[in-house]
Amino acid sequence: MRLKAYWTAFAVQAKQISRYRAAAFGGMVTQAFFGTMLVALYDTLIGDRTLFRETVTYVWIQQIFFRAFFTSDTEFNEQIIQGAVCYTLLRPVDLHLWCVIREMAGKIVNVLMRLVPMVLLLFLLPEAWRIRPPESTLGLVQFTVSLGVGFLSIAQINLIVSAVLMRTMDNKGITAMINLIMMILGGNIIPLTIVPERIQTLLRYQPFAQMLDAPIRMYLHTMSAPEWLLSLGIQLFWLAAMGCLSRGLWSRNIRRIELQGG
Amino acid sequence: MQLPESGIHVQGLTKRYRRSEGGKGLLGLFGRKTVQTDGLIDANFGIRRGEIVGLLGPNGAGKSTTVKLLTGILTPDGGDCTVEGIVPWKQRKRNAVQIGVVFGQRMQLWWDVPILDSFRLLRDIYAIPGERWKKRLDELTEALDLGELLSVPIRQMSLGQRMRAELCGSLLHEPSTLFLDEPTIGLDAVSKLRLREFLKSENEKRGTTVLLTTHDMADMQALCPRVLVLGHGRLLYDGALNTLLRRYDSQHRVRCSFAGEPAFGEAPRGLTVKAQESEWEIVFQPDQIPVDEVLRWLLAAGQVREMTLTEQPVDELVAEMYADLHLT
Numbered sequence: 001m002r003l004k005a006y007w008t009a010f011a012v013q014a015k016q017i018s019r020y021r022a023a024a025f026g027g028m029v030t031q032a033f034f035g036t037m038l039v040a041l042y043d044t045l046i047g048d049r050t051l052f053r054e055t056v057t058y059v060w061i062q063q064i065f066f067r068a069f070f071t072s073d074t075e076f077n078e079q080i081i082q083g084a085v086c087y088t089l090l091r092p093v094d095l096h097l098w099c100v101i102r103e104m105a106g107k108i109v110n111v112l113m114r115l116v117p118m119v120l121l122l123f124l125l126p127e128a129w130r131i132r133p134p135e136s137t138l139g140l141v142q143f144t145v146s147l148g149v150g151f152l153s154i155a156q157i158n159l160i161v162s163a164v165l166m167r168t169m170d171n172k173g174i175t176a177m178i179n180l181i182m183m184i185l186g187g188n189i190i191p192l193t194i195v196p197e198r199i200q201t202l203l204r205y206q207p208f209a210q211m212l213d214a215p216i217r218m219y220l221h222t223m224s225a226p227e228w229l230l231s232l233g234i235q236l237f238w239l240a241a242m243g244c245l246s247r248g249l250w251s252r253n254i255r256r257i258e259l260q261g262g
Numbered sequence: 263m264q265l266p267e268s269g270i271h272v273q274g275l276t277k278r279y280r281r282s283e284g285g286k287g288l289l290g291l292f293g294r295k296t297v298q299t300d301g302l303i304d305a306n307f308g309i310r311r312g313e314i315v316g317l318l319g320p321n322g323a324g325k326s327t328t329v330k331l332l333t334g335i336l337t338p339d340g341g342d343c344t345v346e347g348i349v350p351w352k353q354r355k356r357n358a359v360q361i362g363v364v365f366g367q368r369m370q371l372w373w374d375v376p377i378l379d380s381f382r383l384l385r386d387i388y389a390i391p392g393e394r395w396k397k398r399l400d401e402l403t404e405a406l407d408l409g410e411l412l413s414v415p416i417r418q419m420s421l422g423q424r425m426r427a428e429l430c431g432s433l434l435h436e437p438s439t440l441f442l443d444e445p446t447i448g449l450d451a452v453s454k455l456r457l458r459e460f461l462k463s464e465n466e467k468r469g470t471t472v473l474l475t476t477h478d479m480a481d482m483q484a485l486c487p488r489v490l491v492l493g494h495g496r497l498l499y500d501g502a503l504n505t506l507l508r509r510y511d512s513q514h515r516v517r518c519s520f521a522g523e524p525a526f527g528e529a530p531r532g533l534t535v536k537a538q539e540s541e542w543e544i545v546f547q548p549d550q551i552p553v554d555e556v557l558r559w560l561l562a563a564g565q566v567r568e569m570t571l572t573e574q575p576v577d578e579l580v581a582e583m584y585a586d587l588h589l590t
Contacts, residue, residue: 008386016374087370089335091387092358255337255351 005093006101013105017072024113027067031114032121035063039129042194051194053132054220058191060131061216064118065111068151069182069211071158072106073099080165080257089254096159096250103155139222146215149235154211156242157182163249166257187213193220207238267347269471270309270332270439274341277301277327277495300495301327304341307490307500309473311346311438314465316486316503317475318580320589323492325475329441332473333363345439359388362437364428366444371416377427378412381434388435395434402430405460422453429457433464439471440464446478458484479576493589510579510586515572516544516556524564530555 038059046052071077076099079085088095122130134140161178165171183189185208192203192213203209214235217223223231279299302324309315317325330336332343334350334357343350350357364370371380385395403409406426416424425445433440442461446454458481464470476482482489482503489506491499499506519541529535533546533556546556553571560566 005387005389008383012372012375012379012383015379016372019374082368084368086330086333086335086365086368087363089354090333090358090361090363090370092355093387094355257336 006097009093009098010101010105013073013102014109016075017106017109018113021113024067024110025117028114028118028121031063031066032118035059036125036129038063039125043129046194053128055191055194056129057132057220058187058193058216060122061219062188062191062212064115064131065147065212066188067110067114068107068154069186069188070179071103071161072110073102073158073162076102077162077165077171080162081169085257095254096247099159099162100152100155103158104151107151107155134219134222136222139218139220142218142223142228143215146218146232146235147212149232149239150211150215153207153235153239153242154182156239156246159246160242160249163246163253166250166253182208182211185209186211187216193217205234207242210235210238267344269311269313270343270345270473272305272307272332272341272343275305275328275331275338275343276303276340277331277336277338300324301336302331302338302492303495305492305497307497309471311471312465312469313488314461314472314474314486316482316489317473317492318482318489319492319498320584323589324495325492326443327495328492329363329443329473329475333361333441334358359435360437361439361441362432362435363441364425364432364443364445366425366442366447369416369424369428371427371431373417374415376413376415377408377431380416380431381412384431384434390435398434398436399430402433405463406430407456421448422450425449425453425457429460436468437470440473442472442474442476444476445474446476446481454478454481461485479580483576491583491587493584493587498587506583507576507579510582511574512547512549512582513574514546514548514553515574516546516560516569517541517572518544518560518569519567520563521565521567526563527559530559 039056042052042055042059046055076085076088079088088098091098119131134143157178161171161174164174168174185203185206187193187209192200192209193216195203204213214231218228218231279301280296281299305324305328317328319325327336331338332345332350334354337351345357346360348357348360371377372383381395381399384390385392390398403412406429408423408426408430411419411423411427416427419427429445440461446457449457461472461474462485465472472485474481474486486503488501489499489503490497491506517538524542526535530546530551532550533544536543536545544556544560560569
């Protein structure tokens with residue numbers, strides 16, 4: 001396997017995405033605004049101050065990593081529609097892995113571009129509305145590892161959407177649908193930590209909670225080793241499941257893709 | 263069935279495109295049916311290593327489909343083909359290493375980054391050893407005159423520069439077979455001539471097999487001694503381009519001017535004479551009247567000052583051929 005090729009794919013994609021600084025800034029402002037609204041709302045809704053402070057942190061982490069929910073590789077999707085994907089199909093590489101890596105590169109750069117300015121921006125808010133630092137260094141490590149797995153599973157969802165695109169040549173419908181489901185079940189609209197206990201246990205095991213919700217819980221409360229491994233295990237289980245699905249769809253659809261014209 | 267190891271071999275290759283089509287009106291949303299279009303039907307041909315072959319045919323004839331099948335992008339519905347002993351769609355990655363492809367209407371190099379970065383990425387993708395890559399890059403940069411462009415991203419290049427960069431990109435890994443799908447589309451005369459020269463020298467120096475599709479008949483004539491004509495997905499002709507053109511070359515035109523007023527004798531049958539200002543235009547069919555007879559008749563008419571013999575423009579011939587083969 002040409003590992004170097006995949007690494008270069010990562011580097012080039014990271015370089016490309018880092019050019020969209022204006023978009024990153026615009027997105028950041030939107031998310032800061034939206035986050036402030038949510039925080040203000042929960043301030044009036046949640047009486048329990050400890051729960052409120054936790055929810056504030058939850059909301060802000062969701063907003064900071066919001067962009068990662070969406071595909072960063074719009075270029076590839078456009079290539080599918082326009083038929084330029086020909087060239088990508090001509091490379092001696094594993095196409096699915098190649099695209100996972102491009103997707104990850106985009107997500108990481110997008111997040112890094114927003115991370116520092118967003119956190120700085122938050123210092124303009126009253127103290128109670130700001131993000132809280134992680135409970136411990138160990139918690140931060142747990143969070144970071146888990147976040148990586150979370151990003152990988154989002155990437156699988158993004159690739160499943162691309163696979164549908166290969167068949168239908170239009171991804172507006174499926175994208176809108178999947179994004180809405182991700183926003184709700186992923187905890188972006190309503191933090192999964194504040195829904196009633198009984199539903200919450202159910203929600204924690206579904207695939208979309210493995211993307212950002214699981215990492216955020218580690219940020220909020222440092223887990224014991226077995227607890228953490230269990231949580232990570234669930235994340236990895238869903239990652240494997242979605243990985244298999246997206247890979248399967250890809251190998252099927254690439255064989256059936258019809259590139260007409262040109 | 264075992265196909266030979268070298269060159270390109272195609273047997274009964276078939277590809278159909280399917281699309282679903284709704285009926286008319288709102289109810290049509292429910293009764294969808296699948297419509298098939300022929301991409302390529304039962305094609306048979308072989309190309310020896312080191313040959314340059316042109317694919318000719320009107321739009322939608324199956325040229326691009328052929329290229330996409332041979333490069334492994336599409337999976338056929340039937341038939342066999344091998345490129346240097348490899349079945350493209352079964353061993354897509356292995357085939358990718360040995361072929362180079364340029365689609366004139368698409369871009370492979372990264373839009374926003376300097377082309378040198380793209381070339382570096384291609385080096386890593388194709389696992390080309392560093393020194394070998396450097397040597398090849400120098401060679402191609404020189405031949406394609408890309409020296410000053412290496413630090414420029416594709417989006418800032420002219421069409422001709424872009425095409426040269428694209429070609430360089432697809433040849434870096436020293437492929438044994440090169441597929442070119444309309445490489446000269448939109449290029450000016452100078453760029454075209456340069457490109458042709460380059461392709462010829464690549465073919466001569468390295469023995470690269472080239473399969474070329476183009477609508478530019480001058481490209482075809484300059485590069486391809488042999489052509490394959492496709493129409494409606496079927497292979498209609500396989501042979502020398504000249505032989506094919508002669509078949510349709512029904513009209514010759516002689517323009518001449520005389521010192522003084524010519525006195526024409528009785529014109530041979532089937533020959534037309536037209537006066538055009540100070541010139542005369544004579545149109546005849548070479549298969550009916552031998553050229554020497556026409557010339558003798560002309561010389562007898564007076565003192566010829568100037569004379570040009572023009573064949574029918576190739577594009578007209580091709581149009582005639584397409585009409586003859588019911589392709590239009």
